[in-house]
Amino acid sequence: MQSKSEREKLGREKLQRIIDTCTSVQERSLDPFLIDINENIGTIKELFPEWNIPEDLCLDAETIHSLASVIKLQSEWVKHRSTTLYTDPFLLEEKLTRLPKEDITRAFIQSWRPAVELEQISLHSLEEATRYWDSLIPLDERWKEIPPEQVGAGLATREELVQQRILRDKAFSEELESFWDELKSTVTEKGKDGKIHYWDFVGAETYEQTVDRAFMTSFLITYGYATLEIHPLEEETFIKPYEKPIVKTGKAQLVSIPIAITTDDWTKWKKGELE
Amino acid sequence: MLFYKRHAKPGVKGWELRKTLGSDYPKVLKILDDYLKALDLQVKTVFEEGKEVEKPSLEQLDRARFLITLRGDLTPKEAKMVGWRIDDLAGLAITIAYIISKKGQSPRKDVEELLREKLPGWKVGINIDRYVRYGYLAQDESGQLYLDWRTRAEVDQKALIDLLLRTEASPASA
Numbered sequence: 083m084q085s086k087s088e089r090e091k092l093g094r095e096k097l098q099r100i101i102d103t104c105t106s107v108q109e110r111s112l113d114p115f116l117i118d119i120n121e122n123i124g125t126i127k128e129l130f131p132e133w134n135i136p137e138d139l140c141l142d143a144e145t146i147h148s149l150a151s152v153i154k155l156q157s158e159w160v161k162h163r164s165t166t167l168y169t170d171p172f173l174l175e176e177k178l179t180r181l182p183k184e185d186i187t188r189a190f191i192q193s194w195r196p197a198v199e200l201e202q203i204s205l206h207s208l209e210e211a212t213r214y215w216d217s218l219i220p221l222d223e224r225w226k227e228i229p230p231e232q233v234g235a236g237l238a239t240r241e242e243l244v245q246q247r248i249l250r251d252k253a254f255s256e257e258l259e260s261f262w263d264e265l266k267s268t269v270t271e272k273g274k275d276g277k278i279h280y281w282d283f284v285g286a287e288t289y290e291q292t293v294d295r296a297f298m299t300s301f302l303i304t305y306g307y308a309t310l311e312i313h314p315l316e317e318e319t320f321i322k323p324y325e326k327p328i329v330k331t332g333k334a335q336l337v338s339i340p341i342a343i344t345t346d347d348w349t350k351w352k353k354g355e356l357e
Numbered sequence: 358m359l360f361y362k363r364h365a366k367p368g369v370k371g372w373e374l375r376k377t378l379g380s381d382y383p384k385v386l387k388i389l390d391d392y393l394k395a396l397d398l399q400v401k402t403v404f405e406e407g408k409e410v411e412k413p414s415l416e417q418l419d420r421a422r423f424l425i426t427l428r429g430d431l432t433p434k435e436a437k438m439v440g441w442r443i444d445d446l447a448g449l450a451i452t453i454a455y456i457i458s459k460k461g462q463s464p465r466k467d468v469e470e471l472l473r474e475k476l477p478g479w480k481v482g483i484n485i486d487r488y489v490r491y492g493y494l495a496q497d498e499s500g501q502l503y504l505d506w507r508t509r510a511e512v513d514q515k516a517l518i519d520l521l522l523r524t525e526a527s528p529a530s531a
Contacts, residue, residue, distance in 0.1 A: 183447035190450030
């Protein structure tokens with residue numbers, strides 16, 4: 083007496099064999115009637131009560147799908163045989179190899195109705211072609227080799243590097259400190275309870291400036307110059323500056339809070355629609 | 358419009374005829390077909406679906422291609438004037454018949470093997486490429502050959518198969 087797991091294993095192997103046979107019929111264009119559909123469906127029906135887990139049910143469904151594809155091939159085979167174009171392929175092949183090419187050609191000519199085509203140049207196309215020729219730039223000019231631009235090597239000044247944003251004007255720490263001072267004064271002027279709405283501080287005239295301010299704000303928070311106060315139910319975020327920077331490393335696990343600064347949000351803030 | 362080539366294919370699409378002649382263009386084509394009888398020509402419709410459609414819808418007609426073909430047969434003398442060598446015509450005939458017998462598709466190498474029995478090996482590949490270029494055959498990435506639009510337009514496939522099966526080898530050439 084086989085155990086349940088042995089029966090299941092055998093059942094899976096049977097279904098896989100059915101799938102493999104159906105696949106080889108489809109791929110190698112074998113006779114679809116080689117597969118006994120009734121017998122295979124009987125097998126699937128018999129095995130179906132054994133299946134409990136989703137993988138086995140999927141295998142069962144895949145087997146039925148393979149059999150359905152074979153039934154479709156059988157139907158196409160019957161349709162083809164019943165059309166007037168059907169002829170025994172072996173008989174035709176044997177005829178083709180036996181008949182001399184003259185006889186084959188004679189038979190072909192009797193069933194061939196070649197298409198009638200006309201190729202002719204007209205005055206109109208000549209006129210268009212002449213106009214095109216007149217407007218066409220000579221090859222020497224079209225295919226001119228452009229010599230590489232010679233650029234003189236020189237020295238860049240510090241101002242030029244700052245202008246191209248390769249160098250910062252001030253040291254980053256100085257910039258961060260002055261940004262922190264700006265946060266504290268803004269909270270004093272426009273804030274409430276020692277904090278200010280995130281977008282009210284970060285928002286600027288242009289989107290690029292807003293992103294820059296958000297970038298600097300993230301460092302203020304990371305380095306302990308300020309903190310975030312988030313009210314998830316009201317979907318509000320506030321920034322609260324500290325009087326003195328607090329060193330957070332080693333005290334507790336730091337958490338990352340991603341805040342998206344999209345152009346849509348910035349536009350809404352500009353219009354006063356962002357709460 | 359029907360005589361000239363567009364993008365290397367003769368004839369014109371149904372929607373182009375509708376644009377020029379209006380939505381009654383099928384009636385116009387019927388009148389043209391009757392007119393061309395005297396010249397032994399006919400208007401042929403090649404549907405996008407690949408098969409003959411008994412009662413085509415306007416949409417199917419718009420997508421179909423219309424061209425002019427001969428109505429009657431060619432005599433062997435006339436066939437020479439078409440510009441095909443007998444070898445190449447025979448190769449085309451065998452290829453088309455073979456693909457029909459294989460339910461409309463066949464691997465290219467099987468066709469080449471068949472052609473090599475009667476044609477020089479170096480010509481076989483060139484000829485098949487030519488048949489593909491002209492639109493008699495189509496070839497997919499896996500090297501399967503199919504019958505293409507020009508075969509559907511120009512060749513009466515049933516008549517070809519019947520004639521080949523009925524033909525016995527001529528005593529002089531057997």
